[in-house]
Amino acid sequence: MSRASEQRTAPVPTPTASTPSAPTPPEHTPHVTGELVATRRVGAYHHLTFVAPGVAELARPGQFVAMAVGGDTSANLLRRCFSIHKVSSIDTVSPGGAVGGTIEVVVAPRGPGTRWLTDLKAHDEVSIVGPLGRGFPLPPDPVPCVLVGGGYGSAPLFWLAAALRERGCHVEMVLGAATVDQLFGVVEARHAADAVTVTTDDGSMGITGWVSDVLPDVIRRSGAKTVYACGPMAMLRSVTDLATAQGAVAQVAVEESMACGIGVCMTCVMPVKGDDGLTRMARSCVEGPVFRGDRIRWEAFENGRCRVPEDAYGAASMSGH
Numbered sequence: 104m105s106r107a108s109e110q111r112t113a114p115v116p117t118p119t120a121s122t123p124s125a126p127t128p129p130e131h132t133p134h135v136t137g138e139l140v141a142t143r144r145v146g147a148y149h150h151l152t153f154v155a156p157g158v159a160e161l162a163r164p165g166q167f168v169a170m171a172v173g174g175d176t177s178a179n180l181l182r183r184c185f186s187i188h189k190v191s192s193i194d195t196v197s198p199g200g201a202v203g204g205t206i207e208v209v210v211a212p213r214g215p216g217t218r219w220l221t222d223l224k225a226h227d228e229v230s231i232v233g234p235l236g237r238g239f240p241l242p243p244d245p246v247p248c249v250l251v252g253g254g255y256g257s258a259p260l261f262w263l264a265a266a267l268r269e270r271g272c273h274v275e276m277v278l279g280a281a282t283v284d285q286l287f288g289v290v291e292a293r294h295a296a297d298a299v300t301v302t303t304d305d306g307s308m309g310i311t312g313w314v315s316d317v318l319p320d321v322i323r324r325s326g327a328k329t330v331y332a333c334g335p336m337a338m339l340r341s342v343t344d345l346a347t348a349q350g351a352v353a354q355v356a357v358e359e360s361m362a363c364g365i366g367v368c369m370t371c372v373m374p375v376k377g378d379d380g381l382t383r384m385a386r387s388c389v390e391g392p393v394f395r396g397d398r399i400r401w402e403a404f405e406n407g408r409c410r411v412p413e414d415a416y417g418a419a420s421m422s423g424h
């Protein structure tokens with residue numbers, strides 16, 4: 104079981120009307136058999152396209168899908184979650200006979216689940232639940248925005264960029280990764296955004312350094328009012344700090360370990376402040392994965408673990424857990 108479930112066995116207070124963002128799990132989230140229709144290697148990642156009837160039609164940028172891995176008799180009981188990179192709601196007829204819209208995901212092979220997915224061949228089938236979670240909120244007015252992606256975290260941002268530009272927003276992107284092969288979508292970003300800045304830790308592409316090294320300048324130059332980000336937690340924290348310091352709001356898509364993905368198991372809880380200033384343990388799968396960065400209690404995350412802050416709602420009844 105994941106690090107999160109080891110840590111978070113204590114009961115979590117029932118969300119109330121003043122919970123940071125009251126959960127609204129979709130009543131009838133599609134659970135479909137997806138057929139893999141295209142697979143492509145992109146640097147360190149695998150870009151997979153599935154015909155997934157009913158999923159694409161409902162999805163919004165920033166939402167994710169949960170995929171069963173390992174086949175029918177697998178011991179890998181937990182689904183694995185992936186941001187939706189793109190959707191097409193135009194019906195595609197797969198060679199296997201499935202008809203429906205397509206969803207695309209970008210997978211970094213790491214453990215048994217992701218490796219199983221990236222070993223799939225065209226026409227293989229996967230059980231898919233989604234779209235899940237809350238996506239990125241779009242601004243009502245055409246304001247300048249900066250989109251920051253770390254590694255495969257840039258995958259959901261292109262679709263977001265298109266939605267923002269449709270609303271007349273000026274969109275700049277900052278993409279960063281450790282090395283060039285862990286960057287995703289640099290070429291696509293040049294079409295999707297009005298300006299793009301690339302960073303790599305080792306200087307193998309773009310500016311040597313982290314996205315946080317260039318972000319203050321990009322926010323200043325663009326006059327961004329909202330900064331959207333997806334990537335590792337440490338990156339999301341510094342994006343939040345830098346955006347807040349410049350008077351912009353950060354909307355960040357977190358990647359907390361998840362088990363059920365539908366709000367039942369509490370594996371994914373993290374401390375988030377509500378409108379009333381009170382910290383509650385929010386389920387990132389249904390109340391997120393997108394949160395206002397300045398509402399997240401970042402100091403609770405340490406060494407890949409998250410603790411319940413002592414002042415969190417209901418913490419005393421958790422005996423300090």
Ligand SMILES: Cc1cc2nc3c(=O)[nH]c(=O)nc-3n(C[C@H](O)[C@H](O)[C@H](O)COP(=O)(O)OP(=O)(O)OC[C@H]3O[C@@H](n4cnc5c(N)ncnc54)[C@H](O)[C@@H]3O)c2cc1C
Pocket residue numbers: 104105167181182183184185186187208209210211212213214215216217218255258357358359360361362392
């Ligand atoms: C909302 C969300 C969006 C994600 N989007 C993507 C994406 O677009 N591309 C991508 O490659 N990966 C993404 N991930 C991470 C991906 O789900 C994990 O890499 C994957 O679950 C690891 O499974 P595994 O069997 O390969 O590895 P294992 O380490 O064996 O995983 C075992 C369990 O650990 C948990 N876990 C392990 N690593 C992570 C992680 N980094 N984040 C969350 N849970 C983890 C999962 O619950 C999994 O069930 C996302 C995760 C979340 C929660």
Ligand code: FES
Pocket residue numbers: 360361362363364365366367368369370371372386387388389
């Ligand atoms: S993953 Fe189960 S409640 Fe969020």
